[in-house]
Amino acid sequence: MKRVLVLGGTGFVGRHVCEHLVRRGCGVTVLTRRATHARAVQHLPGLTVMEGDVHDETTLRRLLPGHDAVVHLVAILHGSNAAFERAHVALPRALARACLASEVRRVIHVSALGADPATATSAPSRYLRSKSQGEAVLRDAAQTTGGTGLQLTVLRPSVIFGSDDRFLNLFATLQRVFPVVPLAGAEARFQPVWVEDVAEAVTRCLFDAGTVDQTYELCGPTVLSLRELVRLAGRSAGVQRPVIGLPALLGRLQAMVMECAPGEPLMSRDNLDSMQVPNVSTGRFPTLNALGITPASPLAIVPGYLGPSDRLQVLRARGPGAKHR
Template structure:
């Protein structure tokens, strides 16, 4: 008799990274439950076989108590990039604490937590400090924990390279604060592969840096977005004082800001791996750089052709990895 497929609860499954994680989980044979405040937010993943969408708030203890029974593991992808101190605390610290209590009460000990590269309790950034506190809450909980720390994530549908490509299609120059900040950008498909790989038992108690093969400044990334997009514009690096004024004005505009002062604080520290933790190679993942992926979605053929190009890149990489194993 075939045993039932394992079941995983994915918090943040409707987001940019979450959609890719759900697709990878489905291919790996997991049954998936995705809670969301609005079922319409899950339209991109609700077609996946074995995936169940449940309308619920993950910030509600009673909802978590109803959701967790019957699952063997949880993946937490919930995060915000902008917000007040209270909003960061609620999302990055209180939610992990609430989730840990609910997991222990429901007898679900396995948790994969997607944090962020460069988190530290003494970071100049509220975002990074709150992510560090959330990690510590989970480490102290006694759960079978694996932590994944990605650098900035790129891929089709991202709000990073796509944004800079769009800006350069409209404006003649790009005034850029934090132009010299360094990142190690990672492809969303590699992060999704890593999240699934972290469910393995041999990753319990470990932390992995999810980084790509290239270290690039913010200016390098903007140039790449322009080069692979419609056009490349000149970059005007802004001094920090002027950059903070620009960010403050962006914060006052309606909607989610393009950049905040807290983002600038985070960029004052390089967002690259220090080598303290293993990278994705330790999970058997051969990472892809921006040059191999970004041209497939920033410019050119229609969406279906871009999807075929990405699949072709994945198939080529799979053949290479299979050849190395053999």
């Protein structure tokens, strides 16, 4: 039985990853600052919740022995330069040192589509620059001479959707409240990927030594603009409203106002900067199909969780002859 340490296991993607790992017979450890954050996964058989600071290298070194692999999912979408540096660069650096010191070499790193170490200083947003730098840190640790470096697999998903996402659910909620949706970045392009496909990709990589030193782009089969995604959310929820694309200047003003609102912003100027890079497959790396996964389309999945429950829609998304997971 593989024993896997999951960093970010209480988040949206992490919860699904934990479920898939447990179904494959893995023992899973989830590190979280407060055990109450892990209520959604603590019932899973073979899963252990440990309290601690994921950013503390001493804690990582203490927990790693006895594990066979680490799945790194920690990420933020908003924040200052210092916050992005801490989450996306300093943490991978601490993790790499802790793994090498503990001789736990297998690491699955969930990055982001658009990240690339070659653009670590030139990418248009703080998010993409820091994600790129974090990848570079782990790749350096994987290239240690003598075969003693990390055994690294990098997964770069497009925007991730699922029944408990904060993306399409949010747009559906907004359309239940407001008569129109003014939208910055309306023509930005995405290739949304189902969270279940991402979780399955993580699991298959852990059990396939051939994925070491590989980078995979995790994308769905359908390219959609942000405007089309908002319309899909509204249509699926039965409350579709007119979507008004904002000119660049007004869109930036909207994002700036949202940044000043209490709580996590719905959109930030850095998000708009990230959207300058199309969030679609580049064709330069293997995809979900290379892992034996037929990606599901949001056109089939989203109505099943935003509208009336219809399990058949989920099954249809897998295509003819696809296996039920």
